[in-house]
Amino acid sequence: MADVDQEQQLAKSRVEELRSDINYHDYRYHVLDQPEISDGEYDELVRELSGLEERYPELITPDSPTQRVGGEPVAAFGIVEHPVPLLSLGNAFGEEELRAWHKRAAGLAETDKFDLVCEPKIDGLAVALEYREGQFAVGSTRGDGQRGENITQNLRTIKSIPHRVSGKDLPPRFEVRGEVFMTKAGFETMNEQRADAGEPLFANPRNSAAGAVRQLDPSITAQRPLDCFIYALGWAKGGSTPASHLKTLEWLSKLGFNINPHIRKYKSVGQVWKQCAAWGDKRETLDYEIDGVVVKIDDLSLHERLGVAGREPRWAVAFKFPPTQRTTTLLKIHENVGRTGSINPFAELEPVNIGGTTVKMATLHNEEDIRRKDVRPGDTVIVQRAGDVIPQIVGPVLSKRRKGLRRYKPRETCPSCKTKLVRPEGEVMRYCVNPACPAQAFRRLEHFVSRGAMDIDGVGEQLSYTLLKDGLVKNPADLYTLTKEQLLDLERMGEKSAQNVIAAIDASRSRPLSRVLFALGIRHVGSETADLLATQFGTIQALMDASEEELAAVPTIGPIVAQTVHAYFEDKQSRALVKKLQAGGVQMKAAAPATRDGPLSGQSFVISGTLAGFSRPEAEARIRSLGGATGSSVTKKTDVLVVGESPGSKLEKAQRYGTTILNNDEFMALLRQHGAA
Numbered sequence: 001m002a003d004v005d006q007e008q009q010l011a012k013s014r015v016e017e018l019r020s021d022i023n024y025h026d027y028r029y030h031v032l033d034q035p036e037i038s039d040g041e042y043d044e045l046v047r048e049l050s051g052l053e054e055r056y057p058e059l060i061t062p063d064s065p066t067q068r069v070g071g072e073p074v075a076a077f078g079i080v081e082h083p084v085p086l087l088s089l090g091n092a093f094g095e096e097e098l099r100a101w102h103k104r105a106a107g108l109a110e111t112d113k114f115d116l117v118c119e120p121k122i123d124g125l126a127v128a129l130e131y132r133e134g135q136f137a138v139g140s141t142r143g144d145g146q147r148g149e150n151i152t153q154n155l156r157t158i159k160s161i162p163h164r165v166s167g168k169d170l171p172p173r174f175e176v177r178g179e180v181f182m183t184k185a186g187f188e189t190m191n192e193q194r195a196d197a198g199e200p201l202f203a204n205p206r207n208s209a210a211g212a213v214r215q216l217d218p219s220i221t222a223q224r225p226l227d228c229f230i231y232a233l234g235w236a237k238g239g240s241t242p243a244s245h246l247k248t249l250e251w252l253s254k255l256g257f258n259i260n261p262h263i264r265k266y267k268s269v270g271q272v273w274k275q276c277a278a279w280g281d282k283r284e285t286l287d288y289e290i291d292g293v294v295v296k297i298d299d300l301s302l303h304e305r306l307g308v309a310g311r312e313p314r315w316a317v318a319f320k321f322p323p324t325q326r327t328t329t330l331l332k333i334h335e336n337v338g339r340t341g342s343i344n345p346f347a348e349l350e351p352v353n354i355g356g357t358t359v360k361m362a363t364l365h366n367e368e369d370i371r372r373k374d375v376r377p378g379d380t381v382i383v384q385r386a387g388d389v390i391p392q393i394v395g396p397v398l399s400k401r402r403k404g405l406r407r408y409k410p411r412e413t414c415p416s417c418k419t420k421l422v423r424p425e426g427e428v429m430r431y432c433v434n435p436a437c438p439a440q441a442f443r444r445l446e447h448f449v450s451r452g453a454m455d456i457d458g459v460g461e462q463l464s465y466t467l468l469k470d471g472l473v474k475n476p477a478d479l480y481t482l483t484k485e486q487l488l489d490l491e492r493m494g495e496k497s498a499q500n501v502i503a504a505i506d507a508s509r510s511r512p513l514s515r516v517l518f519a520l521g522i523r524h525v526g527s528e529t530a531d532l533l534a535t536q537f538g539t540i541q542a543l544m545d546a547s548e549e550e551l552a553a554v555p556t557i558g559p560i561v562a563q564t565v566h567a568y569f570e571d572k573q574s575r576a577l578v579k580k581l582q583a584g585g586v587q588m589k590a591a592a593p594a595t596r597d598g599p600l601s602g603q604s605f606v607i608s609g610t611l612a613g614f615s616r617p618e619a620e621a622r623i624r625s626l627g628g629a630t631g632s633s634v635t636k637k638t639d640v641l642v643v644g645e646s647p648g649s650k651l652e653k654a655q656r657y658g659t660t661i662l663n664n665d666e667f668m669a670l671l672r673q674h675g676a677a
């Protein structure tokens with residue numbers, strides 16, 4: 001008995017602690033727009049609290065954060081009472097929790113034969129828009145769910161919110177609900193402009209959208225690239241409205257509201273789970289941030305039957321993607337040397353698990369980035385991981401900064417060869433300019449043998465290091481004069497391994513010109529640019545002889561790339577390297593002969609999204625076979641953007657530049673016209 005009492009006592013004090021923490025974070029997130037923990041960590045606090053309240057229902061109080069929706073409205077805007085409260089959503093973090101939600105709903109509905117609707121969970125700011133006689137009358141934030149802030153004037157500046165709607169049987173008064181957000185492309189452009197103007201940068205699209213909507217001056221909101229998706233009818237007085245959620249959205253779409261195009265209906269929870277998992281991978285293809293998938297029961301009569309628990313409707317649930325942000329301690333800032341001599345700072349972190357992966361390092365890009373974010377060794381920092389990209393540091397948590405932490409001081413000398421570093425004017429990086437720097441030589445060799453370059457299996461990091469250290473290889477071309485006997489002299493190198501290494505080196509002699517160009521590690525020449533140069537010039541000699549103007553005339557090659565490539569081949573050492581590679585038997589054949597005068601020559605294409613019936617490389621190969629050039633990002637020089645499904649931010653850029661845009665069918669027609677379909 002005593003144990004039970006003690007356990008309850010412990011639970012009580014933990015519940016109080018959690019409530020106070022959650023209230024504090026709600027305030028920082030909803031009122032100040034300055035969260036200091038990640039969404040994932042916040043969700044964990046709420047989950048722990050809900051769990052304890054479920055076990056000890058006597059601890060539930062009406063003011064518990066589980067019983068309301070976070071965020072006090074700010075009086076300066078004027079308060080809007082929500083006649084029907086704006087609810088929140090319960091979370092499901094995996095298949096089991098999704099099925100558990102479904103089972104509970106099916107139990108209450110006394111059937112599991114109901115359709116489910118899946119929609120991307122937009123990571124923005126919830127708003128309610130009231131229309132009177134078809135006119136947009138009042139727009140408000142969610143606030144605490146009962147009362148929000150009046151932000152009508154600000155919302156009027158958002159182009160996708162109609163000022164007027166019309167249709168037959170329109171209810172004289174109704175309210176729609178949705179999410180205001182900023183596109184990723186809009187966010188980036190805005191931050192670029194702010195950086196140019198020396199203004200502080202926004203941390204992410206969600207915070208910028210929230211900040212923009214809650215401006216006291218609507219003309220500031222109007223300058224921000226905001227958008228809005230409507231996801232529900234809040235209430236309606238008079239008129240007639242549809243009986244299912246999806247039909248309601250279709251009706252709202254006809255009225256002129258912006259409805260997310262990816263919303264679909266499914267018959268079973270199994271199908272829904274497949275979609276949730278698929279969206280985890282597809283989310284990067286969207287031009288706005290989503291943090292999960294909202295699953296709703298389609299039949300609105302079931303919404304009434306199932307009702308609400310606390311602040312969460314039982315007829316809907318949010319499947320949340322695993323968190324991509326966490327906080328941890330930045331232990332130390334290190335620098336490594338890139339193959340071009342660039343000094344790349346990175347953070348050593350107290351290991352932290354983010355979405356199932358332990359993260360110990362994060363990139364810090366360059367010294368400017370560190371200065372701008374003002375991250376200091378010893379800081380608690382927010383770390384972010386998305387897809388396959390290297391984890392990044394979002395910024396420090398200033399409220400947790402201990403006294404006496406020193407600002408980072410960029411180093412003056414190369415960590416490898418101690419040469420004094422230089423920072424070219426207008427650049428954000430420092431460089432080691434010693435051509436004989438061992439760290440650079442190592443990186444160059446590592447890059448040369450890597451999979452996307454010469455793909456020399458067996459010469460990995462370890463062997464590259466040994467070959468350089470023992471002086472057997474000074475530059476990549478030396479690989480082609482290595483003998484098996486030399487390799488056998490190395491420690492821990494057996495007959496079989498030596499043979500394999502020699503065979504792998506030999507196989508690399510037939511890599512096409514594009515691979516060789518990429519392998520050379522010329523600044524700004526990634527694999528796509530290398531492909532382009534190889535198809536346009538055909539031979540390494542033609543490329544080495546090309547003038548800067550000739551290089552710049554290639555579609556999608558800009559002046560900086562032209563200048564760098566030209567300077568690279570002007571350099572005696574580079575020419576010597578190429579010669580030595582040729583002498584070593586590297587053939588450098590152009591993969592597909594340049595079709596200089598095909599029907600598409602002189603035109604540059606970029607593909608965005610998924611094309612029906614074609615992989616992207618296939619489609620690009622066809623364009624090139626007709627003489628066209630292909631690139632990966634839309635610039636002012638792009639002539640045509642081909643858009644497939646989920647085109648992403650390239651479409652917006654192309655629209656801005658007035659680039660010709662072809663859809664899947666138009667692209668197929670173009671290929672057919674030239675006999676390449």
Ligand code: IVH
Pocket residue numbers: 087088089119120121122123124125126127142178179231232294313316318
């Ligand atoms: S439905 C009771 N649908 O997520 C239904 N919400 O965590 C509540 N959200 O406050 C809203 N996309 O701000 C719904 N397609 C979507 C949504 C969505 C984003 C936000 C919304 C809500 C929050 C709940």
